[in-house]
Amino acid sequence: MNPQAATAVIDHAGSPESSAETGMASDRREQILLEQLRAGLPGAFEQLVESQAARLINLAYRLVGNRAEAEEIAQEGFLRLHRSLDRFRGDCSLSSYLYRIVSRLAIDHLRREKLRRKLFFFRRHEDEVDPLEVTADPGASPRDELQAKETGQRLLAALDGLSARQRAVFVLRHQEGLPLKEIAAMLKLEEGTVKAHLYRAVRALRAELEDLQEDRS
Amino acid sequence: MKGMGKKHCRKEDLLLYYYGELDGQRCRELADHLESCASCRNEWRQLQRTLDGVPSPTIEMAPSETSRFAARVAARAQRPGRGRLWLWGGAVTATVVLALSLIARPPGMLPSRDNKLVADAAIAQELELLQNMELLEELDLLQDLEGQG
Numbered sequence: 361m362n363p364q365a366a367t368a369v370i371d372h373a374g375s376p377e378s379s380a381e382t383g384m385a386s387d388r389r390e391q392i393l394l395e396q397l398r399a400g401l402p403g404a405f406e407q408l409v410e411s412q413a414a415r416l417i418n419l420a421y422r423l424v425g426n427r428a429e430a431e432e433i434a435q436e437g438f439l440r441l442h443r444s445l446d447r448f449r450g451d452c453s454l455s456s457y458l459y460r461i462v463s464r465l466a467i468d469h470l471r472r473e474k475l476r477r478k479l480f481f482f483r484r485h486e487d488e489v490d491p492l493e494v495t496a497d498p499g500a501s502p503r504d505e506l507q508a509k510e511t512g513q514r515l516l517a518a519l520d521g522l523s524a525r526q527r528a529v530f531v532l533r534h535q536e537g538l539p540l541k542e543i544a545a546m547l548k549l550e551e552g553t554v555k556a557h558l559y560r561a562v563r564a565l566r567a568e569l570e571d572l573q574e575d576r577s
Numbered sequence: 578m579k580g581m582g583k584k585h586c587r588k589e590d591l592l593l594y595y596y597g598e599l600d601g602q603r604c605r606e607l608a609d610h611l612e613s614c615a616s617c618r619n620e621w622r623q624l625q626r627t628l629d630g631v632p633s634p635t636i637e638m639a640p641s642e643t644s645r646f647a648a649r650v651a652a653r654a655q656r657p658g659r660g661r662l663w664l665w666g667g668a669v670t671a672t673v674v675l676a677l678s679l680i681a682r683p684p685g686m687l688p689s690r691d692n693k694l695v696a697d698a699a700i701a702q703e704l705e706l707l708q709n710m711e712l713l714e715e716l717d718l719l720q721d722l723e724g725q726g
Contacts, residue, residue, distance in 0.1 A: 406651035
């Protein structure tokens, strides 16, 4: 197995036995929480938000590249779940459902943003929080930090150049480690279309980051 | 990809290979090919280097931050149908404004009978009628000819 796939398995599973147990416990917890939510138990919704917030905010952040917007999108995702609780049939887990809502909201947001920028020549503010500052490794040397910052900025610029769907597919596959089949179901696309989006996204990113790679090799 | 021994790898396949998305047989064939083809191996290494170097920005949220966020969202969820009220309010306001502006419109705002556009439309209608009449006349003529035949 290639390194990326191996990492994804380790991240998502750990050892097979412990992962099965953890998965069952998590499903049971989610089921109880869902029943409590439907029964209108005070605090149940807040508990659900608290358990999923970090994951969903990070997903939205990777998709849109801005923390405030990511929090807004995650919040809207939770509110939509709250409004549709009566209609939630439980075909998938609550966390998958939320993941799906947030991904679609982020795609809509990216499309609107693109249009807004096109119409008003709008640019993101330079003083926004840099993603690499959020994740900066405390043990990194100043040179490493500078390189990481440059890579992060170039990556953001490259991601901004992609279509909303290409960006979503790349983030969901590369950064979230989701299988292409799951991404296709999540975005209601054919698997072949998802593969094409991923290929185009990677081609564009490689073109954008090529000189950076050459400088460092 | 069968018998790809001498053919170079498709870039799409290399990408799927990187993400572990190639099925067993194709995956093995590609791995074998990479061992024997320097050009594809070079392409594969470049792809690996680029993708391995793509960072995954992560927001580390302190428990207090998460709690604050959860409380804020829960409070928003308790506000009954505010979004829809806004929507309905907006729609009603827009309708009232439109109705008032139509009632209080200055004379000449709406096209009158003399308006050129209306006149053009009337001419077009007349022309259409004329064409239809001509068609009917032709039809009569055809029927006459048929009767004669």
